Amino acid sequence: MLKNSPEPEDLLPLTPAVFHxxxxxxxxxxxxxxxxxxxxxxxxxxxxxxxxxxxxxxxxLLHSKLIEESDERPDPEMDDERRRYYRLTDFGRRVMTAxxxxxxxxxxxxxxxGLLARLQNP
Amino acid sequence: xxxxxxxxxxxxSWIYERLLWIYPRSHRREYGPVMVQLFRDQxxxxxxxxxxxxxxxxxxxxxxxxARSAFRENxxxxxxxxxxxxxQKLSLLLFVAGIxxxxxxxxxxxxQPGIAVGLAYFSGLALLVRAFAEWKRPxxxxxxxxxxxxxxxxxxxxxxxxxxxLKLPVIAPLIVIPMFLNALVPLFKSALRLMRPRL
Numbered sequence: 001m002l003k004n005s006p007e008p009e010d011l012l013p014l015t016p017a018v019f020h021x022x023x024x025x026x027x028x029x030x031x032x033x034x035x036x037x038x039x040x041x042x043x044x045x046x047x048x049x050x051x052x053x054x055x056x057x058x059x060x061l062l063h064s065k066l067i068e069e070s071d072e073r074p075d076p077e078m079d080d081e082r083r084r085y086y087r088l089t090d091f092g093r094r095v096m097t098a099x100x101x102x103x104x105x106x107x108x109x110x111x112x113x114g115l116l117a118r119l120q121n122p
Numbered sequence: 123x124x125x126x127x128x129x130x131x132x133x134x135s136w137i138y139e140r141l142l143w144i145y146p147r148s149h150r151r152e153y154g155p156v157m158v159q160l161f162r163d164q165x166x167x168x169x170x171x172x173x174x175x176x177x178x179x180x181x182x183x184x185x186x187x188x189a190r191s192a193f194r195e196n197x198x199x200x201x202x203x204x205x206x207x208x209x210q211k212l213s214l215l216l217f218v219a220g221i222x223x224x225x226x227x228x229x230x231x232x233x234q235p236g237i238a239v240g241l242a243y244f245s246g247l248a249l250l251v252r253a254f255a256e257w258k259r260p261x262x263x264x265x266x267x268x269x270x271x272x273x274x275x276x277x278x279x280x281x282x283x284x285x286x287x288l289k290l291p292v293i294a295p296l297i298v299i300p301m302f303l304n305a306l307v308p309l310f311k312s313a314l315r316l317m318r319p320r321l
Contacts (some may be wrong), residue, residue: 032160033159033160033163033164036160050191052188053190059153082155083156083159
């Protein structure tokens, strides 16, 4: 059962959409379009989410306090005031670290079983 | 003079904005403007790409995303609503749904036996869920709970012979067990209350 204040491990594994949104926000504060653009570019277009999926996920991430809205504008002169910027919370960063460590363990296991080496050198 | 691509972007955004009505109102109010803005940005990027198929391709990608996410948001909204709904309200809703489905199955039993059987099982399922809801009902309402349970049993005692007369292939225990559970839950809770040592 989930406690009132969950531990990062309670939220794992993250869905690909959540993982990539948090990854985009781990580097910098971004608005919706910048997050979407970052996800498309870093995944070579393999993950491409629409506005519906993006804002639905953002809503859940805000609710679980993994991200928060930012009042700051990187460049207020150049930017549209209506844009909403998001940033990772400390808890969100801990969750991402835990997820990255989980992936690292999986990669280690795959390497130990020879699976990764086979994939790299077909 | 306005560029033709700018007009296309405006039109596409206008259509997208209209399509947002499929989301729950609260979600639309909170995220509608930023979703439209994001879609407009995507349209601009597509029209800047130079490909004549970029914008139609974007629309084709957007519509399934819209349908999927709207379905999810509506479902979440319903579940949230159910969570905040009082046990009494939920119980009444399930009672009405269960009895309503059973009565409806009687009325369509002759013309559409398949639908009638489906409705009968839905009725049993609604009563089964209601039995769980009854378990959560406050102890101060045990008498009311017993009355509702007994009323349900009486109504089913009238409906079940009708199903038999219509020769509907309804597996009786699947309906009878949830029906009895509805009446048994408050009885069991009453017994527990009586057995509890008094201070």
